[in-house]
Amino acid sequence: MLEVQNIDVFYGDIQALWDVSLRVSEGEMVALIGANGAGKTTMVETISGLLRSKAGAITFNNIRIDKKESHKIVQMGISLVPEEKGIFPGMSVLENLELGAFPAESRKHKDESYQSVYGLFSVLESRLQQSAGTLSGGERTMLAIGRALMARPKLLVLDEPSLGLAPLVVKNIFKVIQEIQDSNVSTLLVEQNVRAALRIAARAYIVENGRIADHGKAEKFLHDEKVIEAYLGAA
Amino acid sequence: MTLAFITQSLVSGINVGALYGLTAVGLSLVFGVMKILNVAHGEFIMIGAYAGFWLFTLLDCDPFLGLPLVGIALFLLGMICYKVLFSHVAKFVEEVKLKNSLLIAFGLFLIFPQIAQTLWTGDERAISPAYSGESFAVLGIRIGYVPLGALLVAVVVILGLHLLLNKTYYGKAVRATSENWRAAKLMGINVERTCYEDSQAIFQKNPLFSLLWHSKLRTDGSSLGPRVRMGTYV
Numbered sequence: 074m075l076e077v078q079n080i081d082v083f084y085g086d087i088q089a090l091w092d093v094s095l096r097v098s099e100g101e102m103v104a105l106i107g108a109n110g111a112g113k114t115t116m117v118e119t120i121s122g123l124l125r126s127k128a129g130a131i132t133f134n135n136i137r138i139d140k141k142e143s144h145k146i147v148q149m150g151i152s153l154v155p156e157e158k159g160i161f162p163g164m165s166v167l168e169n170l171e172l173g174a175f176p177a178e179s180r181k182h183k184d185e186s187y188q189s190v191y192g193l194f195s196v197l198e199s200r201l202q203q204s205a206g207t208l209s210g211g212e213r214t215m216l217a218i219g220r221a222l223m224a225r226p227k228l229l230v231l232d233e234p235s236l237g238l239a240p241l242v243v244k245n246i247f248k249v250i251q252e253i254q255d256s257n258v259s260t261l262l263v264e265q266n267v268r269a270a271l272r273i274a275a276r277a278y279i280v281e282n283g284r285i286a287d288h289g290k291a292e293k294f295l296h297d298e299k300v301i302e303a304y305l306g307a308a
Numbered sequence: 309m310t311l312a313f314i315t316q317s318l319v320s321g322i323n324v325g326a327l328y329g330l331t332a333v334g335l336s337l338v339f340g341v342m343k344i345l346n347v348a349h350g351e352f353i354m355i356g357a358y359a360g361f362w363l364f365t366l367l368d369c370d371p372f373l374g375l376p377l378v379g380i381a382l383f384l385l386g387m388i389c390y391k392v393l394f395s396h397v398a399k400f401v402e403e404v405k406l407k408n409s410l411l412i413a414f415g416l417f418l419i420f421p422q423i424a425q426t427l428w429t430g431d432e433r434a435i436s437p438a439y440s441g442e443s444f445a446v447l448g449i450r451i452g453y454v455p456l457g458a459l460l461v462a463v464v465v466i467l468g469l470h471l472l473l474n475k476t477y478y479g480k481a482v483r484a485t486s487e488n489w490r491a492a493k494l495m496g497i498n499v500e501r502t503c504y505e506d507s508q509a510i511f512q513k514n515p516l517f518s519l520l521w522h523s524k525l526r527t528d529g530s531s532l533g534p535r536v537r538m539g540t541y542v
Contacts, residue, residue, distance in 0.1 A: 121494065147496035159491030161484050172484050175477070176496040224496060 074099045074259055075120070075151070075228055080129030080139070082112075082119050089115045090283045092129075097228060102250075102260040104270040104291060106304060107280030113263045114156055116280070117230050120261075121153040122146045133228070148176045150227035156236065156263075158217040162206030166197055169205050169216055173223030182225060189256075190219040193249050211242035218246075222253070229253060230261045235269070247273060267304040271295045315449050323455040326462040333466060340486040341502070343402050344394060344409040348416035355420065356382050358428060364435045371435045372457060389416070398500060402489070478502075 075097040082090040090112050097103045105113045118124045120131060122143035131139040138146050161169050170190060174183045191198040194215040200208065205216060214234055221229060231250065235243040243266065251273050254260050264270035271277055274291040279300065287294075294300045335349045346352075359378045363369040369377070393416075397408040434440075443452040473479035485492040485502050493499050 123490065123493070142498070142500075143493040144496045144498045147494060153494050155491065155494065159488050159494065161487040161491065163487050164480070164483060168480055171477075172480055172492075172495045172497070175481065179496075180477075220495070 074101075074134060075261070076130075076132045077116075077120065078130045078132075080119060080126040080131065082115055082124055082126050088283065090119070090126075093283075093285055094129075095278050095285065095288070097259050097261050100254075100257050100259055101276065102254045102262060102274045104274035104277040105261065105263045105280055106265075106267045106270060106277055106294075107286075108304070109265075111280040112283040113280050114232055115283070117153060117232050117261065117263055118155075120146075120230060121151060123153075144176075147224060147226075148178065150225075151230060152221040152224045152226035152228070153230040154214075154217045154221045154232060154234065156232040158213050160205045160208075160213055160216050160220070162204065164205055165202050166205055166208070166216060167201040169220050170197070170223050173220035174225075176224055179224045183223070186223045186225060190222055193222070193252060194219050211238050211246070214238060214242075214246060215249075218249070218253075222258075226258060228259045228261065230263075232263045233265060234262075235264065235266045243269070267300075268295070312448050319449055319451060320455075323452075323459050326459045330462040330465060333469060337469075337482075337486075341482055342394075342398075342409075343406050343489075344397075345406060345413065347410065347413040348420060351417055351420035352382065352386070354424060355385065358424060358433075361433050361435050364437070370437055372461075 075095075077093060077095045079092050079094055080090060081088060081092065093112075093116060095103070095105075095116075105116060107113055115124060119126050119139075122138070122141055122145070126139050129139070130137060133146075133149055133151060136149070138149065138151075141149075161172065164172075170187065171183070174180050174186055179186070196212060197215060197219055200212070205213070208216060218229075218231070218234065234246050234250065238246065247269050250260065250262065254273070262270055262274060271291045271294055276289065277291045277294050278288040279286045279294070287300075331349070331353065335346065338344055338346050338349070356378050359381050360371050360374055363374045363377060364371055393412050394409055397405050397412070400408065439453045441452070441454075443450045445451075471479075473483055481492065481495075481497045481502055484495065485497060485499050489499060492502075
């Protein structure tokens, strides 16, 4: 479904990604794990068209997307929930969700989408008229994920959804991510919370210094001593 | 006597305030959504005022009825300015964009009055239809026809804009773009086009302000820009 082939990405003259390749299949959940500054966010921002690759290709359902504008990529079915969440603080929760369904195709199914988002995050439904800037960190994350789902994406890209949240909230968010995955949306999950990510993902890529250091079944890494030592701390 | 004086001042104040408000709406929309600080906002208004003036003087066109025509003219001017000058800086990050657009706008701010002065001299001009300067009395307070017309137009336009921004999908996209440009892109909003259309909407509204200002101030043409601008920033 999503195929990233040998991309190099630069910030000005500084190279951030070297020869990165990865793949997400239909209905699959893939985790990207690695230390801070390894290049995980750079990868997903390049997939979403916020950054441009200098070399290599990105295809989505066999169509090249690496030269396309972000809004076109969203229309094709890839939604990114960015690390900083990017909610519109001065607008109401409802307006935020509504804007999630901005692409013409998603707009047609808006009412259905509201219901499925409320089903996942009931707390949002009780706050519809509240301005998004007044939400707590956990609620913001829920809003950002809900808003991305309003576009009815084929591939949902989550950049550190658990960042800065209390353990109980994280548990809830992961439960919902699992539910989204069960509804047959493919997911690319960037996480620092490695153990949780590896538990729900089918496959994982280990990112180190802008390169893919290893990839394989998530389960394998969960029992890999080297990975556990590097990212999970001594078990 | 004193009460009448205060009330009269209040009425006049509301009139002037509405015009400044209307002008500021355009400036802040362009700034908020496009991150372009158009210091030449007043100059565009000045050009609109001249357009209204010539329509009236040469073609005997009523300034209020001529608004749509002036609107189209300034829409085109705005489009050309954006395409030729501002669109090149639109791709930069916010801070760089702001600085560069400021430079361009300052350029326009210096050039436009000079062009106007060369073409149309620095003489004071006024649009003076039959009803200009006329007024009617309400409980001893004089209310001018032109200021009242201007006030009504200002109120209608601001309300209309408010509805557009709050009730339509397009308006919400404009607000989203102004709140978080990057996130708006991730919603599938074509930020570039939103900016562009927004700028058009603003440039198109400019002549409105111009004519209203013109009829209000009966100002000398080419120095109208700075005067309007100072007030608007405040």
